[in-house]
Amino acid sequence: MNDVLDAAGPQAAHIADLWWLMLWVCVLVFAVVMAALAWAVWRAPRGDAGTPPDVAPTEAGERRLRWSVGVGVAVSSVLLIGLLAASVLTDHALALMPVDSALNVRVTAHQFWWEIVYEDQQPDRVFTTANELYIPVGRPVVATLQADDVIHSFWIPNLHGKKDLIPGRSATIRFRADRPGEYQGRCAEYCGLQHAFMAFDVVALPAERFAAWAEAQRTPAPDPDGAAAQRGRELFLSGSCMLCHAIQGTTANARKAPDLTHVASRTHLAAGRIANTPQALAAWIADPQRIKPGVNMPAHLLPGDDLAALVAYLETLK
Ligand code: CUA
DSSP states (O other): OTTTTTSSSHHHHHHHHHHHHHHHHHHHHHHHHHHHHHHHHHHHHOTTTTSOOSSSHHHHHHHHHHHHHHHHHHHHHHHHHHHHHHHHHHHHHTTTTOOOOOOEEEEEEETTTEEEEEOSSSSSGGGEEEEEEEEETTTEEEEEEEEESSSHHHHHHHOOOOEOOOBBEEEEEEOSSOOOOOEEEESSSOOSSSGGOOOEEEEEEEHHHHHHHHHHHSSOOOOOOSSSHHHHHHHHHHHHHHHOOBOOOOSSSSOOOOOOGGGGOEEESTTTTTTTOOOHHHHHHHOHHHHHOSOOOOOOOHHHHHHHHHHHHHTTTT
């Protein structure tokens, strides 16, 4: 689990600085207000039934009170204007990140998963992944955000703040990872069932390793070796799988659900819900509703051999 305040790039660092400033100003104000309250309670006049009423003129006390309230209003105003200025300056700093030779990705949020398209000038170099975002270290990333159904929010705490994905509109977010590592992405806007399990893996790699990863992703799925895997592919292409999923290099080309061309290379399945193991994959295919109630993928009542064959095939999609 990454600490959300552990900034791995310039954008998250600006936001973390602002967050710490706000925290300390608020802690200070809280401490001063509590101290003033304690002092007021401690020095309040105490009396009992026998104490005569205080009928002294209030003029002197009023003047002191007016002065304290004036000082309180002035200090609060200065602090609030200061925080406003810090927030505007942070916004300005976020907009200044250079985006020369940026990596362009298009992120489409669906209930209940993320589709990520890596853009390229050459159409045959464009490729699609799901629920994972690989990025090169030190190079800016410009992500164009869209939503397919309801409003979602794109959030990689270690790299940048949140940005909404709104159906019918597109927004962009720019960020950069300055050190390699694995980070977690989250959906940060309630989007119905399974909102809490709409995660994605973010992996920042040195440039050459990123290039190798991207090249591997562009490769279509190979013909599988072995009878089980071949049978699995036949099941995939003749059954209901291909109505929603795509596997490049085969006739499956639907865009309703994650592209599975390299599904076996992913760390997680079902948008971060389960680790990507053959057992978990089999359980997922057999009954997705048990793992993520409400998802669009239906249960598949396959005979045991067929399920094993299907999993054997999907495991070849590295
Ligand atoms: Cu998607 Cu919350």
